[in-house]
Amino acid sequence: MTVHPLSRKVVLVTGGTGSFGKKFIRKALETDVKKVIVFSRDELKQYEMAQEFKDERIRFFIGDVRDKERLYRAFDGVDIVIHAAAMKHVEACEYNPFEAVKTNIHGAQNIIEAAIDRGVEKVIALSTDKACSPVNLYGATKLASDKLFVAANSYAGDKKTRFAVVRYGNVVGSRGSVVPFFQKIKETGTLPITDERMTRFWITLDQGVQFVLDGLVHMNGGEIFVPKIPSMNVVDLAKAIAPECxxxxxxxxxxxxxxEAMITEDDARRTVEFDTYYVIQPEFPWWSEKKNQGRPLPDGFKYTSDLNDDWLKVEQLRELVEKM
Incomplete structure (x- = not known):
């Protein structure tokens, strides 16, 4: 019988009141997890979440990933950290660049140092397709964060802490997603389309949570896990949500x-393929080929939303939206 990766573990989720955090914690509480700690900045969201989640195994910590001392206190006795906290809105990061750096890069460093010093077993950091060949500050800060978490496995030395990253595309219905935006303004009779050729990777919250749980099972330390997920065209999405507009x-x-891209041609040279996901492997001297026995990718391979083999049709998009 396979043991669940959260079984009898103390789990902390940074950004735990966000879309992903709430879904992950709900899933965690369905297991025999020992304790789940919600670590976030907003006391109102924590209060509201406490009314929704009535379980004696849940704890709430007010704190900011920028505050290393608070992380040291929060990580005491923690086995697993899921790092979902971030400044993620592209325009907000462009307008407040130093704040984005403090949260997404300095915050990553604080997570790493606190996890190593407190003896956390595993840390998985959530990334984004925007970290692959970034063209905005949000993507650039997340690329830096990814590299910090990968390098942290060497930085940890002989300590037991291991770090990995999961990178996936747009989440259906998450805060800031185009889906709730389209739903909100469809009453106007017009939907703004940036470019009719635009494509994006697409994943549901449930799939994202399960992929993180799978990452906890498969990680050795230093991997960037990338799921095989479908692409969608923004015009098809608009037709699915409001065909009358x-x-x-x-x-x-x-x-x-x-x-969008999730694996560049350069990254593909050290990426291996499995049936449902890819693993971008680290370039560590100690990295063993025994650790992720997947299939090597062909020369020139890159994983981008426009060259994907898997596409969501209008009917499928409508089904996903209706399930939100």
Whole structure:
């Protein structure tokens, strides 16, 4: 019988009141997890979450990943850390660049140092497709964060703490997603489309949570896990949400890509493939080929939303949206 990765563990989730955090914690509480700690900045969201989640195994810590001392206190006795806290809105990061660096990069460093010193067993950090060949500050800070978490496995030395990263695309219905935005403004009769050619990777919250849990099982330390997920065209998404609406082309916004990528051609040279996911392997001298026995990728491979083999049709998109 396979033991669940959270079984009898003390788990802490940074950004635990966010879309991912709440879904992950709900899933965790369905297991025999020992304790779940919600670590976040907003006391109102924590209060509201406490009313929703009535379970004696849940704890709430007010804190900021920028505050290393608070992380040291919060990580005391913790086995697993899921790092979901981030400044993630592209425009907010562009307008407040130093704040984005403090949270997404300095915060990552604080997580790493506190985890190593407190003897945390495993840390998984959530990344984004925007960290792959970034064109905006949010993506650049998350790329730096990814590299910090990968390098942290060497930084840990002979300590037991291991770090890995999961990188996936747009989450259906998460805060800031285009889905709730389209739903909100469809009453106007017009949906703004940046570019009718635009494509994105697409994943549900449930799939994202399960992928993190799978990462906890498969990680050895230093991997970036990338799921095989479908692409969608933004025009098809608009048709799925509001087929009666007129579409108005407004042009690509600053810091936005026409298509997203999750594995570059350069990264592909050290990436291996499995049936449902890819693993970008670290370039450590001690990394053993025994650790992720997947299939090597062909020369010139890259994983981008426009070159994907798997596409969501309008009907499938509508089904996903209706399940939100």
């Amino acid at each position: 007129e579409m108005k082309i407004v042009g690509i916004r600053p810091g936005e890509k026409l298509h």
